[in-house]
Amino acid sequence: MSSLLPKPQMRGLLARRLRFHAVGAFVFCFGSALIYKFGVAEPRKRAYTEYYKNRDPIADFEALREAGVFESVRPKGK
Template sequence: MSPSALTKPQMRGLLAKCLQFHIGGVIVVSLETADFQQFSVADPREKAYADFYRNYDSVKYFEEMTKAGIFQSAK
């Protein structure tokens, strides 16, 4: 084997080349994670709050808590 048969290792720009590859991967993974969070957590939670407050009557709920004795100052 002659010494010229071996390829020289890349010494200049190695960090930039690796970072370019990894930053692209990080951006893709973070966008996928954000989409997963939006569709699996945020949207169902928003729908649950909307369903709860659609028929929520705060005066009725206050009267029920007052009758149960939760509020000592309200009679």
């Protein structure tokens, strides 16, 4: 004698799978957003803050002027 296979669930199958995958997608997206925020955005903000805290725009301008980058500004002493 052969044993009967259980009948597959047909009603509500799509709804059950969608619920499972929707929760998984939400968790994945939220996790990805957190990883990006704390792995990329926050270190970038700190780097920009540190750069502009120690930056001297006048010294940068003088160095570029002495290097002859600007066509309309002559180096000092010429």
